[in-house]
Amino acid sequence: MGPGNAVDGRVFHVKLPGHDAMARRADEHVVPTRVMLPRRVVDGPARQVGKRLLMALLVLAATVLIVWLDRAGYNDNADGKVDLLDAVYYATVTLSTTGYGDITPYSDGARLINVVLVTPLRVMFLIILVGTTLEVLTERTREDFRLKRWRSNLRDHTVVVGFGTKGRSAIQTLCATGLPKEQIVIVDPASKVIEAANAEGFTGVVGDATRSDVLLRAELQKARQIIIATQRDDTAVLVALTARQLNRGAKIVAAVREEENAPLLRQSGADAVITSASAAGRLLGLSVLSPSAGTVMEDLIQQGSGLDLIERPVIKAEVGKSVRETEDLVVSVLRGHRLLGYDDPAASPLQLTDRVITIVRATPPPGSGPSGPSLPHLPMSPHHRP
Template sequence: MPGHDAMARQAGEHLITRRVMLPRRVVDRPMRQVAKRILMALAVLILTTLIVWIDREGYHDNANGRVDFLDAVYYATVTLSTTGYGDIVPYSDSARLTNILLVTPLRVLFLIILVGTTLEVLTERTREEWRLNRWKAQLREHTVVIGFGTKGRSAIQTLCATGLKKDQVVIVDPSAKVIETANAEGFVGVIGDATRSDVLLRAELQKARQVVIATQRDDTAVLVTLTARQLNRGAKIVAAVREEENAPLLRQSGADAVITSASAAGRLLGLSVLSPSAGAVMEDLIQQGSGLDMVERPVKKSEVGRGVRETEDLVVSVLRGHRLLAYDDAKASPLQLTDRLITIVRAGGAQVEGQPE
């Protein structure tokens, strides 16, 4: 289907739809877990053997009447495994009381260890269900990123460099391997086709603050944008397209901003040819968190009524309502309290709009 992303076709047998994967906690390797269970079972067996051996006078062996150490090991083994042949039995009051108070609890513990794998699976499933429900209940004003390729990764790196926490990012991708990689990096992932509304609902897109669409195909980006805008009318949607001719279609579909990756890369190449230094500065500006950063911030009370060039930061544009005014536009000055400034600052010198301090 033309609406499917190229990544979906490449995923092949690894494609799993409509599944939410939370970052996994660090657990022991399977062989180490098995070794731990074996050691625990041996410890219970040894303890039971010692209990029987210490009170061996209270036990009767139907074969010869006496209970030696091998008999104690044998009795402990058949008792813990609930086999109980009846050839060795406790007959004294102390031996019977010991079986009631000590051996029986040890038998239960031994069985729990033996079926520990099954219990662990059930417990893990319950724990994951609880974590998922808790995650859904707490998730608000988050960021949904569609596609975890080069563009999606770069977008997330930029957002995280400005203070966005990883638990506030949900990644949607059709490839299970890609989502596993995202989980390993600490992100929540949803496996599935983002053109489907049920997949986006699993990402809680209806509660998201912003959506980044970084798919491999332009037609997929259009379908995802339409679906996302239908589910969330107020979210900020930013989409990337390969061909500039598709940008108007993305805007008509509901995208607030459209980035043409091929044209942007071409312009940067041309600028670098004309002036390598200017190209280096532009590259620095789009790499958030190092060197110079371009950020948006509100006008400070002390700046109200002053000119654009009188601010403490290097202002390149003024956002007034829905109009973007250049720094040299006569209408940009004086600054108003409701204005927002697009400034160039040293990395880490200012907070980006909407990110926590």
């Protein structure tokens, strides 16, 4: 498919390899936009053919056995007797065709067996032979049904634009907090990338996320949160503008390379902007000054192991207390739209409508042992999870 082609009246673009696939330029190719649901695990073609062949042979063997056991009720026009070879011949011809009439059942018992047993076996044999064709014909219907059911059940989900290093890391963090894979939809213009996402159990949409019709296929208008992890800052701005236009209430978090582009992205509708290059540089500088501090910071941003940085509501037992009197290690207090540091006099006393950002020790999955460097003990609370 060359540049400028249309699919269903719409044109979709993807950049050539080596460029940012999310940015539209003159050297882009056109790709059809489509939703790709995770495929169920099925046997390979050779295994499926082998199973069908085995079932066909079993049906043939059953028919041969039936004819052979009742051979006295059959007549062979050649010699009048039916031996084992004649039984195999009769079963093969009867199952694959309507027969040639050279071997016929003449007794009442043989004719009854043909009606009750051989005819159903013939139907079963034909179904096995044409099963592959029927499967191809019904595959589209099944996919359409799955897609309609997916659209009707999907709401309050997370849309991730870009399935590169940043997008994958963001998804891993979300899944570590317990978000089901069914609640994540990935948008990327590369079919192979979406196929890789499908293999991991995620639903994907192939297309340019700067176009509103592509985001609508991801049901972005019903999403609760949107993560923009593109490779180019200008693409992130366009995606944020389009996403905010389609969904006024969703939380939009975006990543940019250059810090100077962060204000523009916020003006485009992003609620939070992460400067990937600056953040990595700060972590490098901190690790040089104190490798242990760098290890702790890296552990904090890796959800599900060691220490976790979480946000939770204030419980009734904490109302009226200062941040230092809570059982968890509180680093910030979110009061309305204000973010107060733990040392801010206005942060204490805590109010029932506040939310606190705390550092807690992650609970490892059952059966998993400790991993990574030993971290300092933190006070634990039964309320350390939201």
